[in-house]
Amino acid sequence: HSLRNIDELCASIVRSHRETSQYRVEELQALRWKLFSREEIQAYQSKSVDEMWQHCAIRLTEAVQYVVEFAKHIPGFRMLSQNDQIALLKTGSMEVVLVRMSRFFNTENNTVFFDGKFAGTEVFKSLACGDLITAVFDFAHGMCALKLTEQQIALFSALVLINADRPCLEDKGRVQRVQRSVEFGLTHILHRDNQESLMHKLYQRVAVLRSLCSLHMEKLRWFSQRYPLTAHSLFPPLYKELFA
Numbered sequence: 001h002s003l004r005n006i007d008e009l010c011a012s013i014v015r016s017h018r019e020t021s022q023y024r025v026e027e028l029q030a031l032r033w034k035l036f037s038r039e040e041i042q043a044y045q046s047k048s049v050d051e052m053w054q055h056c057a058i059r060l061t062e063a064v065q066y067v068v069e070f071a072k073h074i075p076g077f078r079m080l081s082q083n084d085q086i087a088l089l090k091t092g093s094m095e096v097v098l099v100r101m102s103r104f105f106n107t108e109n110n111t112v113f114f115d116g117k118f119a120g121t122e123v124f125k126s127l128a129c130g131d132l133i134t135a136v137f138d139f140a141h142g143m144c145a146l147k148l149t150e151q152q153i154a155l156f157s158a159l160v161l162i163n164a165d166r167p168c169l170e171d172k173g174r175v176q177r178v179q180r181s182v183e184f185g186l187t188h189i190l191h192r193d194n195q196e197s198l199m200h201k202l203y204q205r206v207a208v209l210r211s212l213c214s215l216h217m218e219k220l221r222w223f224s225q226r227y228p229l230t231a232h233s234l235f236p237p238l239y240k241e242l243f244a
């Protein structure tokens, strides 16, 4: 890679992250202290399990759609076969959503952006999966502690997505080449920011992401068994395609 290449690669990934980020950091900074009232929290907590799951699945699917757009603009992603693109999105899109969401986590009052305001864990009580919720909040805390810049988040998100170790890839070699160029881009950005020490911390975050996403799948399996009608006919098709 000549430096020019790497700078172009980083610039296009950062641009794509910015254009597909759904909400801007400055936009949500202004909302950080917009919390749900007691009545609004009561309303969420009085939703049935399947109602709240459906509500969240719709929100999550919306966030995933922006990640699909992000992926399409990562140099090299579109050269992969359709099946490999789907395989990478199937396992990586939730991970990127979690990385993105952790930008809008308020560590001072332990709230996450949800439905236009900032919500504490109590808002998600009726999902009946407290361990998943706690794990998502803990992950977001861990990500905030790293104080990543938007550029670092953009390259890290691309690296989370382009992973040659994902199961059932047709052309692992090709994915490896794209993955290596993105790795090179992230190393370049961290070197430029004089923060090489972040690299191994980011790989530790990837391991937490893996376990978090398998917990999400486990809860979804539990939910689909208990509420087959909601899961099969009321969840967004993309959510079922990617996670079920």
Ligand SMILES: CCS(=O)(=O)c1ccc(CC(=O)Nc2nc(-c3ccccc3)c(C(=O)c3ccccc3CC(C)C)s2)cc1
Binding pocket: 021, 022, 023, 024, 053, 056, 057, 059, 060, 063, 097, 098, 100, 101, 102, 103, 104, 112, 113, 114, 115, 116, 124, 127, 132, 133, 136, 137, 216
């Ligand atoms: C991702 C792009 S973004 O611009 O950063 C953005 C864009 C849009 C938003 C608003 C938003 O949709 N927030 C959601 N919050 C949570 C949530 C929920 C429980 C704890 C913590 C956050 C959503 C979920 O549905 C979720 C997320 C992770 C794991 C599990 C679930 C619930 C399961 C049952 C589907 S959706 C936030 C941030």
